[in-house]
Amino acid sequence: MRRFPIARTAFIALFLTVAALSSFAQQPKVKFTKAFAKANKGKYYIEVNEVKELLIIMQAITDYGLANDDMFDQEGDYYKEVLAHFKPFKNELIILKMDSLLKASPLNYIFFTGNSKTYNFDGDTLIPDQFYLFPAQEVAKVKIDVNPITTYKNEIEKFAKKSNFRKFYKDHQPFYEQLYKDYEQKVNLQKQWRWLENNFEAKNDSYVIYTSKLINGLNYTTGYNQDGFKLIEMILPAVLVTPGKSEKELESLNTRVMFTEIDHNYVDIPTKKNKNDVEAAFKNRDKWVNKNAYGTAYYPTGEKVFNEYMTFGVFILYAQQNWKKDPKLVDEIEKEVNATMIARGFIKMNEFTEELKVLYAKNKGKKIDLLYPDLISWCAQQ
Numbered sequence: 001m002r003r004f005p006i007a008r009t010a011f012i013a014l015f016l017t018v019a020a021l022s023s024f025a026q027q028p029k030v031k032f033t034k035a036f037a038k039a040n041k042g043k044y045y046i047e048v049n050e051v052k053e054l055l056i057i058m059q060a061i062t063d064y065g066l067a068n069d070d071m072f073d074q075e076g077d078y079y080k081e082v083l084a085h086f087k088p089f090k091n092e093l094i095i096l097k098m099d100s101l102l103k104a105s106p107l108n109y110i111f112f113t114g115n116s117k118t119y120n121f122d123g124d125t126l127i128p129d130q131f132y133l134f135p136a137q138e139v140a141k142v143k144i145d146v147n148p149i150t151t152y153k154n155e156i157e158k159f160a161k162k163s164n165f166r167k168f169y170k171d172h173q174p175f176y177e178q179l180y181k182d183y184e185q186k187v188n189l190q191k192q193w194r195w196l197e198n199n200f201e202a203k204n205d206s207y208v209i210y211t212s213k214l215i216n217g218l219n220y221t222t223g224y225n226q227d228g229f230k231l232i233e234m235i236l237p238a239v240l241v242t243p244g245k246s247e248k249e250l251e252s253l254n255t256r257v258m259f260t261e262i263d264h265n266y267v268d269i270p271t272k273k274n275k276n277d278v279e280a281a282f283k284n285r286d287k288w289v290n291k292n293a294y295g296t297a298y299y300p301t302g303e304k305v306f307n308e309y310m311t312f313g314v315f316i317l318y319a320q321q322n323w324k325k326d327p328k329l330v331d332e333i334e335k336e337v338n339a340t341m342i343a344r345g346f347i348k349m350n351e352f353t354e355e356l357k358v359l360y361a362k363n364k365g366k367k368i369d370l371l372y373p374d375l376i377s378w379c380a381q382q
């Protein structure tokens with residue numbers, strides 16, 4: 001398993017935040033040592049995690065997964081190789097069980113993959129990880145109290161052995177290496193990280209990007225804060241390469257996918273500080289959300305709706321600065337982002353973006369956190 005460390009100094013999709021610091025009584029999520037914090041501070045990693053890839057593959061070959069090209073990327077040679085290798089095992093009992101769980105709720109995909117770091121392979125056996133205990137316990141107000149990997153540990157081990165998964169994973173290391181390189185060359189996390197920490201009060205110490213060529217529209221992020229060490233995780237698709245688009249257009253598209261996960265870890269904090277005002281401003285949710293649009297049910301509160309508007313609005317601010325020498329591209333980015341958000345059901349994105357841009361321009365040099373009261377006040381008047 002290779003991870004790619006870099007020193008900090010050196011389509012329509014469903015975006016979810018896995019609760020990391022909730023107030024309800026939870027089991028411990030992680031146990032980071034001082035040595036772990038020291039080794040990872042100021043760095044980020046890109047990884048096709050072995051257990052996570054196994055769990056994604058297992059869910060991709062369920063009947064639910066085979067019929068869901070929004071959740072799973074079903075294009076390209078890798079997907080064909082996955083089907084050729086693993087589809088003969090789709091009637092194994094554990095695959096049928098995963099199928100029933102996904103049909104009951106697609107959030108079970110996150111409860112499996114979001115807890116993948118809790119185990120590592122030792123031969124054919126999954127052994128508990130020393131740092132990750134039970135990370136994914138709540139998503140979109142749905143809570144679990146037992147790690148599903150623990151529940152189905154024996155069945156997952158048997159499937160991995162019977163399907164010869166570990167050899168498949170090892171044989172595809174060169175392919176995974178290319179995924180890492182694509183992120184390095186086409187998406188500049190370091191630049192995004194620096195911009196966000198210059199524009200928000202929040203600070204984070206480390207990032208981990210878990211990717212897979214099988215991931216499509218269900219991207220999510222979570223974070224941990226232990227003894228002052230803050231680590232952010234993002235689960236993202238492989239870098240997109242679309243024929244007919246310029247390098248700048250591809251950079252902007254791939255940056256957007258990453259940025260709108262990263263900035264949740266900055267945007268959400270001041271929202272929480274202004275939670276009561278946000279909820280009051282968004283009390284008539286139907287003004288802001290087309291409740292019939294797919295995915296909007298995962299944003300049931302004013303806080304979540306505002307955060308989603310803000311997440312994409314802040315990306316437009318970043319685009320204005322990052323590509324300021326290409327105003328035509330910036331204009332195209334803004335139109336594309338607004339259209340995407342409206343299609344997802346966030347129907348006042350054009351107006352929201354304009355107000356955010358005005359406030360940002362009027363308050364040059366100030367942290368974006370300080371714009372929240374005026375922006376929330378504007379929202380309340382709509």
